[in-house]
Amino acid sequence: MTKVIVITSGKGGVGKTTTAINLGAAMTHFGKDVIVIDGNLTTPNVGLHLGSPEAPVNLNHVLTKQADLYEAIYEHESGLKIIPASLSIKDLKDLKLENLKNLKKDLEDLSDFVIIDSSAGLGTEALSAIDLADELVVITNPEMPAITDALKAMKVAEQKKKLVKGVIMTRVRNNKSEMQPEEVKDMLETDILGMVPEDISIQEALKMKNPVVITHPKSKAARAYKEIAAQLVGEEYDSSVDTESIWEKIGNMFKVK
DSSP, X not given: OOEEEEEEOSSSSSSHHHHHHHHHHHHXXXXXXXXXXXXXXXXXXXXXXXXXXXXXXXXXXXXXXXXXXXXXXXXXXXXXXXXXXXXXXXXXXXXXXXXXXXXXXXHTTSOSEEEEEEOSSSSHHHHHHHHHOSEEEEEEOSSHHHHHHHHHHHHHHHHTTOEEEEEEEEEEOOOTTSOOHHHHHHHHTSOEEEEEEOOHHHHHHHHTTSOHHHHSTTSHHHHHHHHHHHHHHTOOOOGGGSSOOHHHHHHXXXXXX
16 A cells, blocks of 8 residues: 655745655665655646656646556656656646645555655645645754744644654754754654755755765765655664765765766
């Protein structure tokens, strides 16, 4: 039975797409069959992150009954499977955003896990993605505006009787101005699944059109995503033995960017 995990936030710019892609790639690393769906139909980013901005068949075609779901599945070179949405504004013309929630039956037995990258905010599009969820993972940054919007998303999930698996804090710099993990946990009243540090490797991976867990597998960000993915799929993972050796660090210092 496929488990559908919706990545949401209540706020844009906190790292939902980066998290969706890297959790998917990390789960694939642990031997799971994973599909990442771009549920952000108005401003899709999954294809852009992975170097496939336009696909012949995409989620928009599925939602307008022009194609079956399996026709819109593509396998990235990393092994991660994706269902991208269209970047074309004309493909939104006859599309009802609420149709997204009607995918539930089609997702049954599609793979081990389906990860849906939802749209920003809590409008019709985001709410339709939440309706699909077996579990929600809320993404936030360690700052009050992002935490407040995350709380709103969790209240909506509660109203819809959806399980919030926990929160992932991204862009963590570990400075005194940030909200601390215990503060966030107390405010949101849920578990913190992991903390992903601010890491230049994420920007480098985006430039390379690949998940950071593939391009920089021993970076701090990649190890953080693998730790979280291991929790979600029930695998053992010790990030302390997955660090760069001194010679790898020296070698990386001299790599041409």
